[in-house]
Amino acid sequence: MHLISIITVNYNQPDVTEALLQSVISKNDYPEIQMIVVDNGSNTNPIEAWKTKYPWVYFIRSEKNLGFAGGNNLGIREATGDYLFLINNDTEITPGLIGHLAGQMERNPQIGIISPKIKYFDEPDILQYAGFTSMNYYNARNRCIGQFEKDNGQYDHLTGKTGFAHGAAMMVRKCALKKAGLMPEQFFLYYEELDWCDHFKRAGYEIWVDMQAVIYHKESISVGKNSMLKTYFMNRNRVLYIRRNAPFFKRLVFYMHFLLIVTPRNIFSYLIKNNVAHIGIMFRSIWWNFTNDSNSNYIGYPTEIK
Numbered sequence: 001m002h003l004i005s006i007i008t009v010n011y012n013q014p015d016v017t018e019a020l021l022q023s024v025i026s027k028n029d030y031p032e033i034q035m036i037v038v039d040n041g042s043n044t045n046p047i048e049a050w051k052t053k054y055p056w057v058y059f060i061r062s063e064k065n066l067g068f069a070g071g072n073n074l075g076i077r078e079a080t081g082d083y084l085f086l087i088n089n090d091t092e093i094t095p096g097l098i099g100h101l102a103g104q105m106e107r108n109p110q111i112g113i114i115s116p117k118i119k120y121f122d123e124p125d126i127l128q129y130a131g132f133t134s135m136n137y138y139n140a141r142n143r144c145i146g147q148f149e150k151d152n153g154q155y156d157h158l159t160g161k162t163g164f165a166h167g168a169a170m171m172v173r174k175c176a177l178k179k180a181g182l183m184p185e186q187f188f189l190y191y192e193e194l195d196w197c198d199h200f201k202r203a204g205y206e207i208w209v210d211m212q213a214v215i216y217h218k219e220s221i222s223v224g225k226n227s228m229l230k231t232y233f234m235n236r237n238r239v240l241y242i243r244r245n246a247p248f249f250k251r252l253v254f255y256m257h258f259l260l261i262v263t264p265r266n267i268f269s270y271l272i273k274n275n276v277a278h279i280g281i282m283f284r285s286i287w288w289n290f291t292n293d294s295n296s297n298y299i300g301y302p303t304e305i306k
Contacts, residue, residue, distance in 0.1 A: 018050075027093050030102065036079060076182060090121075113172050113197060127146040145162075158211055176205045198245045228278055236286070
């Protein structure tokens with residue numbers, strides 16, 4: 001039986017993280033696990049109190065927020081499992097989840113990353129993720145299969161290769177990770193799992209979804225839907241992802257599409273919704289890509305804006 005390292009990242013959400021740990025205690029039936037919790041620069045360090053409550057958990061503290069990828073990479077570096085299960089702290093597991101994913105990895109050595117079916121925690125009959133379609137590099141668009149649909153088993157036949165894993169829950173083969181590299185920290189927030197999946201594919205591995213394994217996700221806890229943080233990183237990283245992964249001609253077409261169609265459309269949308277401040281943030285995100293290398297770790301996000 002393989003050791004599974006479960007890794008989650010906490011940022012100013014101790015109650016949410018504790019709910020995840022309680023779900024692992026009450027619902028996990030896979031015996032060989034290593035639980036790793038990374039506190040990613042929370043304003044108040046919760047680890048000392050947690051060590052007393054959860055002595056079986058390995059805790060890591062970062063004094064600064066390293067972003068989604070950076071926080072996960074701290075846990076990955078300390079993980080000793082053959083497979084690493086990266087899950088958002090705002091998820092709750094189900095019985096059989098970990099063992100089922102591990103079994104798929106054992107039976108199919110070509111899998112680099114596998115995600116389970118993801119449902120919304122507050123609406124447990126509604127799907128969030130049943131796989132992704134492939135990326136259209138001309139416009140940086142793809143589709144999350146099944147999102148917002150009632151789960152009647154209509155996608156259960158899709159177990160197997162998919163376009164991309166979902167960042168909320170990904171089991172990773174450690175030996176494949178050594179070839180593909182760590183999660184790209186250049187993104188800080190959003191698009192990093194898409195870029196990472198492309199690296200695994202280039203290393204010769206497949207990305208899978210397993211529709212018989214289920215996890216519940218408490219979506220939209222971490223970042224507000226209309227936050228300027230999201231506006232900045234969604235726009236910045238959409239361009240950055242294409243810069244790092246698309247062939248030359250497709251990159252050129254995307255740049256024209258983004259500047260001539262997407263940007264004016266977004267400006268109009270922000271004006272209609274009276275989100276004028278988002279326009280300046282969007283232009284900062286675009287300018288970052290003109291002034292920084294695609295491997296730059298400089299984030300460029302104005303710290304005074306939340």
